[in-house]
Amino acid sequence: MSSSAHFSDSNNFQRQSDEFASWLSSRPGVTVNSKIRIADLRATASGRGVVAQTDLEEGEELFTIPRDLVLSTHNSKLRDLLSQDLEDLGPWLALMLVMIYEILQGEASRWAPYFRVLPRHFDTLMFWSDAELAELQGSAVIDKIGKQGAEDLILETISPIVRANPALFPPIEGLASYDGDAGTQVLLNLAHTMGSLIMAYAFDVEKPENEDERDGEDGYMTDEEEEQSSKGMVPLADMLNADADRNNARLFQEEESLVMKAIKPIRAGEEILNDYGEIPRADLLRRYGYITDRYAPYDVVELSLDQLCSAAGLSDSNVENQPRLQLLESLDLLDDGYVIPRPSLNDSLPDIIPEELVLLCKTLTLSPQQFSERQQKQKSPKPSFDATEARLLYNAIQLNQGRYSTSIAQDQELLTHLNLAETTSGALEEPSRRQKMAVQVRIGEKEILQDLSSRLNALLSNSGSTKRTANGSGDDSRRAKAQRT
Numbered sequence: 001m002s003s004s005a006h007f008s009d010s011n012n013f014q015r016q017s018d019e020f021a022s023w024l025s026s027r028p029g030v031t032v033n034s035k036i037r038i039a040d041l042r043a044t045a046s047g048r049g050v051v052a053q054t055d056l057e058e059g060e061e062l063f064t065i066p067r068d069l070v071l072s073t074h075n076s077k078l079r080d081l082l083s084q085d086l087e088d089l090g091p092w093l094a095l096m097l098v099m100i101y102e103i104l105q106g107e108a109s110r111w112a113p114y115f116r117v118l119p120r121h122f123d124t125l126m127f128w129s130d131a132e133l134a135e136l137q138g139s140a141v142i143d144k145i146g147k148q149g150a151e152d153l154i155l156e157t158i159s160p161i162v163r164a165n166p167a168l169f170p171p172i173e174g175l176a177s178y179d180g181d182a183g184t185q186v187l188l189n190l191a192h193t194m195g196s197l198i199m200a201y202a203f204d205v206e207k208p209e210n211e212d213e214r215d216g217e218d219g220y221m222t223d224e225e226e227e228q229s230s231k232g233m234v235p236l237a238d239m240l241n242a243d244a245d246r247n248n249a250r251l252f253q254e255e256e257s258l259v260m261k262a263i264k265p266i267r268a269g270e271e272i273l274n275d276y277g278e279i280p281r282a283d284l285l286r287r288y289g290y291i292t293d294r295y296a297p298y299d300v301v302e303l304s305l306d307q308l309c310s311a312a313g314l315s316d317s318n319v320e321n322q323p324r325l326q327l328l329e330s331l332d333l334l335d336d337g338y339v340i341p342r343p344s345l346n347d348s349l350p351d352i353i354p355e356e357l358v359l360l361c362k363t364l365t366l367s368p369q370q371f372s373e374r375q376q377k378q379k380s381p382k383p384s385f386d387a388t389e390a391r392l393l394y395n396a397i398q399l400n401q402g403r404y405s406t407s408i409a410q411d412q413e414l415l416t417h418l419n420l421a422e423t424t425s426g427a428l429e430e431p432s433r434r435q436k437m438a439v440q441v442r443i444g445e446k447e448i449l450q451d452l453s454s455r456l457n458a459l460l461s462n463s464g465s466t467k468r469t470a471n472g473s474g475d476d477s478r479r480a481k482a483q484r485t
Helices: 010-026 091-104 112-117 130-136 140-144 147-164 180-201 281-288 293-298 305-311 323-330 355-364 368-377 387-401 408-425 430-484
Strands: 036-040 048-052 061-066 249-253 257-262 300-304 337-341
Touching: 010 036, 010 112, 091 147, 091 180, 130 140, 130 430, 140 281, 140 300, 147 180, 180 281, 281 293, 281 430, 300 305, 300 387, 300 430, 305 337, 305 355, 305 387, 323 355, 323 368, 337 355, 337 430, 355 387, 387 430, 408 430
Parallel strands: none
Antiparallel strands: 036 048, 061 257, 249 257, 300 337
16 A cells, blocks of 8 residues: 555554544544543554543543544545445445545545554455465355455446546556556555455444445455444544453444443553454454454354265255255255354353254254155254264264364464464564464364364263163063063
8 A cells, every 4th residue: 555545654653643633632522531542552462542541430431423523424525426326335335435535535535634543454364365364274264254255346336436436536556547457456455455444443333314224245244233234434432452351441322423431440551442242263353353362262163054964974065955955944944054152161062052053953864754744844853952963963073173284282382382482572473473363263163173072972972871771771671581481
């Protein structure tokens, strides 16, 4: 990205923070509590953050941002300058186009000081090379990146608008236009940067009344709820770092403004922290570009429908070819993948395994006669889980474990080496930093698979022992009866 795009750099980090703070204080309706300050947290690899200068009470307002200062499709001049309706693009692509427009306006944009404190470099998976992504081999997160789908949408929707309006979207990096391969690549890079900023920093903002909602697009989507949300970039609110355990602030939406409030007492010197919710570290890396062990309890593994069908001995998972899958699909009970969370010590297998997955295992292991009965009634079986279903699930987990090219022991040894290098040098270079995060994701997922495998193996062993004991007692009973006879 050229300097004309007005992103921050390390040489004027503090100056840009100060300019941003001055810009905020000059905007009508903005209030910032004098007890907080923007802090340089690069020493802890946290970039910018917000820190309490003196003690804050629970419920105390930290800052207020008026709705008309939110960087959104509703507040940008672009909506009045284009002939087409921005909302036709959907919320994500519309905001992406608005952000491209605003950043290309340079100092003419009302959000210029804000853009200067936004990052220009990302560790989100959208920006990883193929070699770096190979470190995540085996993880289902690879299939969620959606880079090709995102680029297709950008070229389909964003690119024609940008190229047709050169006065609104002036070329950068010495280009005469965004035509040709070079122009396309610059535009894609710019769009990816805006998309990553939206994914990492945008908030769900309540829409004005009577405004239609529309689903989002692939690539920068995370779940169905987000697809239907209106997104906005909220200056200062997005500067808060996040922590699953130490979260002490939350953004509240009021009629005319967005207000950040302390949700617990915050002591002087403590960082003010938001929370991303209970998301696994794989998604933390995909969406926000970093890893912290505080989100390890939320790690998950995902078993694909393909793996489960293979474990059941089916030739493929094409619904058209599999009557059992057709039954579940007709009942809206079939998924492409099944998420299993990290078990706690007190969890039993029924607590861990989602009911939808139990139903699939049960359906795939029904006898032909049992399935025929379910098919005729158009009803799913009851979601019971015994040795038959456990065996199928155990086999699927073995298939999943086989996707990883390293063992837990190898990963732990590599992580120890990377931690030592980080301690010695103070910071890892980009390839090693990304490798470390990938290793942490791999370890978390493998730990869950290992735990599940052990529990299922124990269930199968106990089931086998019980069956043998029952058979043995039956044989003795029959022998005793024969002797009496």
